[in-house]
Amino acid sequence: MTLGLLGAASATPALNFLAANPNGTIRGLSLLAFSAAFFAALTLAALALSLLVKLPFFRSALVMSLVPFLTFSFGLAQGPLIDRPLPGAVMIGVWTVGIIALWAIFAKLFSYNHFRSAGIAFVLISATLPLFTVLGSARSSSDPTKPSADNLALPVAASASETLNVYHFVLDGYARADSLLAVLGFDNSPFIAALEERAFSFPTNTYANYPVTYLSLASTLEQRLVVPAGLGTNADEHLPFVPALRGDNASKRSFVKAGYSYAHYENGWWVQSMCGEAVDLCIENRPLLSETELTFLSNTPIIAAIKLWSPTTLRSLTETFTGGLGMIADALPLDRPGRWYTFLHVMSPHYPYEFANDCGWRFSDPSEEWREVDKPRYVNDIQCTNRAMLQIVDRIIGADPSAIILLHSDHGSAFTIRQSLTFDEWSQQQLDERLGVFAAFRLPDLCDEWLYSGISPVNFLRIVQACAAGAAQPELLPDRHFITSWTDRTSDEYGSVAEFECDSTCTPLLN
Numbered sequence: 001m002t003l004g005l006l007g008a009a010s011a012t013p014a015l016n017f018l019a020a021n022p023n024g025t026i027r028g029l030s031l032l033a034f035s036a037a038f039f040a041a042l043t044l045a046a047l048a049l050s051l052l053v054k055l056p057f058f059r060s061a062l063v064m065s066l067v068p069f070l071t072f073s074f075g076l077a078q079g080p081l082i083d084r085p086l087p088g089a090v091m092i093g094v095w096t097v098g099i100i101a102l103w104a105i106f107a108k109l110f111s112y113n114h115f116r117s118a119g120i121a122f123v124l125i126s127a128t129l130p131l132f133t134v135l136g137s138a139r140s141s142s143d144p145t146k147p148s149a150d151n152l153a154l155p156v157a158a159s160a161s162e163t164l165n166v167y168h169f170v171l172d173g174y175a176r177a178d179s180l181l182a183v184l185g186f187d188n189s190p191f192i193a194a195l196e197e198r199a200f201s202f203p204t205n206t207y208a209n210y211p212v213t214y215l216s217l218a219s220t221l222e223q224r225l226v227v228p229a230g231l232g233t234n235a236d237e238h239l240p241f242v243p244a245l246r247g248d249n250a251s252k253r254s255f256v257k258a259g260y261s262y263a264h265y266e267n268g269w270w271v272q273s274m275c276g277e278a279v280d281l282c283i284e285n286r287p288l289l290s291e292t293e294l295t296f297l298s299n300t301p302i303i304a305a306i307k308l309w310s311p312t313t314l315r316s317l318t319e320t321f322t323g324g325l326g327m328i329a330d331a332l333p334l335d336r337p338g339r340w341y342t343f344l345h346v347m348s349p350h351y352p353y354e355f356a357n358d359c360g361w362r363f364s365d366p367s368e369e370w371r372e373v374d375k376p377r378y379v380n381d382i383q384c385t386n387r388a389m390l391q392i393v394d395r396i397i398g399a400d401p402s403a404i405i406l407l408h409s410d411h412g413s414a415f416t417i418r419q420s421l422t423f424d425e426w427s428q429q430q431l432d433e434r435l436g437v438f439a440a441f442r443l444p445d446l447c448d449e450w451l452y453s454g455i456s457p458v459n460f461l462r463i464v465q466a467c468a469a470g471a472a473q474p475e476l477l478p479d480r481h482f483i484t485s486w487t488d489r490t491s492d493e494y495g496s497v498a499e500f501e502c503d504s505t506c507t508p509l510l511n
Helices: 002-020 027-053 058-066 067-071 074-081 090-108 113-140 176-182 189-197 213-222 239-245 252-258 289-296 300-309 311-318 370-401 426-434 457-468
Strands: 166-172 262-267 279-285 340-346 404-407 439-442 481-484 497-502 506-508
Touching: 002 027, 002 067, 002 189, 002 289, 027 058, 027 067, 027 113, 027 213, 027 239, 090 506, 166 370, 166 457, 176 370, 176 426, 189 370, 213 239, 213 252, 213 457, 252 262, 252 340, 252 457, 300 497, 370 404, 426 497
Parallel strands: 166 340, 166 404, 262 279, 262 340
Antiparallel strands: 404 439, 481 497, 497 506
16 A cells, blocks of 8 residues: 555656646656656655654655655746746745745644545545546547558659659748748748759748648658548547658658668657658667656756756757757768668757757757747747758758758747637638748759649658659649647547638638
């Protein structure tokens, strides 16, 4: 009973985190390891307290079982202060004094039987509720992205020398030029002009098929629409789409069937982008602390304390080569034999914003999102991403002048969008901001004519694959666009999908 109580208390922070983030925490083993370490530490502390104060072991264990709840209250305490935070040292000091006082009060109260019973019930219920949520999420996961067949065959060129290397970059959350200007007042035309000088073409009115990364990338890589419109489609579930994001998708299989090798970039933050099993070259960019682990530990004073007193240590734990872009050029398969399809999902310029004002490294605050106060950081990351991408593009063209380069985003930003939008509340500006995607193609001249206004990501690789093999005009899908519900989990619309018809404007096609 005593060890079970300590085990429940140790696991509760991880269970709460997994329950609140059912789709973003694939690296659950690291949280399990943390819980095991927490359990060992609490057990030793309970034994020490029992010996030093001469308390019964069960009572000292009950007192120590409060430690996880108090420790992980740091993030909760910061919530009301997120827009006007206290200085780091002040926040840590005030929180520490308050937590010690609370712990002492509860330790005294547990000398009474009825308070001990209440404490036991609190610990067990606190562990049980998120456990049911986590188990329910696991059971509800379906597999809507499982391909029906490998029927997307890339036409094979007459010889390997006639095929072209393909470098496919996805910049996460990179808004289209018109939205950057309208929402942020930022003119991106110099970057577009620089790419045009490097023989890139830019189709107009490009809208994403879906407004969230896992659906947008899955549809791009599978070259099909992965979830239909309708209620109850479970579009909030990430797990069914992870294999496609890690290299098990129709595009990769088709390239490999045509004689290509496959290189996959692991961006180090978004765990869904990790290299899968069927990867010929994994371009690794792994920080010691993943996004999951950093966010988890930010609910305690640990990260705040390291940031305050040892920023170099924090840098060594979290740095991902400045948005993952600094190391890409050296890791590309430019000098490797054979033909390569290289897929790179780059987190920049999506938050957490990793570039300092000089485009060097900065600690990315997990609280940064699509808030008004974050706009300057996002614009800065756009500019730094532009600079880095031009360097990478020049490196590719210098080594491989005939290479095909596809550079696009998965979705736009969300500064004008609140979390509680229902399908019929989206304005044109909000649709343009979130669904409008940046898209640039470096193709042989013959293939440029296949680009058209309104092309969507589901057709990007259909054109690229046909062009890479010197084939006839590809078979394209209708360009359809969907919004997944942004309401909370209690809404009838949560996890559902609505279709919008987009050209220069978007019109809902509501049933």
